[in-house]
Amino acid sequence: MSEGTPLPERSRLVRQHLRDAGVDTEIRVLPDSARTAAEAAAAIGCPPAAIANSLVFLADGVPVLVMTSGGHRADIDALAASIGATVVTMAPAAVVRSATGQAIGGVAPVGHPAPLRTFLDEALRDHDELWAAAGHPHTVMPLTFDELLQLTGGTVIAVA
Numbered sequence: 001m002s003e004g005t006p007l008p009e010r011s012r013l014v015r016q017h018l019r020d021a022g023v024d025t026e027i028r029v030l031p032d033s034a035r036t037a038a039e040a041a042a043a044i045g046c047p048p049a050a051i052a053n054s055l056v057f058l059a060d061g062v063p064v065l066v067m068t069s070g071g072h073r074a075d076i077d078a079l080a081a082s083i084g085a086t087v088v089t090m091a092p093a094a095v096v097r098s099a100t101g102q103a104i105g106g107v108a109p110v111g112h113p114a115p116l117r118t119f120l121d122e123a124l125r126d127h128d129e130l131w132a133a134a135g136h137p138h139t140v141m142p143l144t145f146d147e148l149l150q151l152t153g154g155t156v157i158a159v160a
Helices: 009-020 037-044 076-083 093-100 122-126 145-152
Strands: 051-059 062-069 088-090 118-121 130-133 139-143 155-157
Touching (some): 009 139, 037 051, 037 130, 051 093, 062 122, 062 145, 076 118, 076 155, 122 145, 122 155
Parallel strands (some): 051 130, 062 118, 118 155
Antiparallel strands (some): 051 062, 051 088
């Protein structure tokens, strides 16, 4: 995909959610996949910690979205304690697709069939500009922490 390439369908849906929320940002189409924080950071030219990873977990069997900093891995025990869940596991790909309508590696903070309970890694506050997936593994968008909080209605927690 290159400059001028039409946005994938899921990214167009994300763009509409952004507009509806009054968030003015541009979705960027990358030439290569940005499925990992390291790949996204290299493609964008930002530190991995400024990547807002969208991870879907099952918290006591219910899908939740956790936006984590690409600078560290989420600690399952810390995450469980922070969200008040007894059992937290990574959601399988089929659950991620069902809950978000998006593929792993491209899950945006918005644009899901129904809102997901969302949690934001407190470490994301440390960056003036964050980069999140925009509904497809080849699309990303810049956001501020405040915009991410506004878009998701998320709860700020410790994940590491």
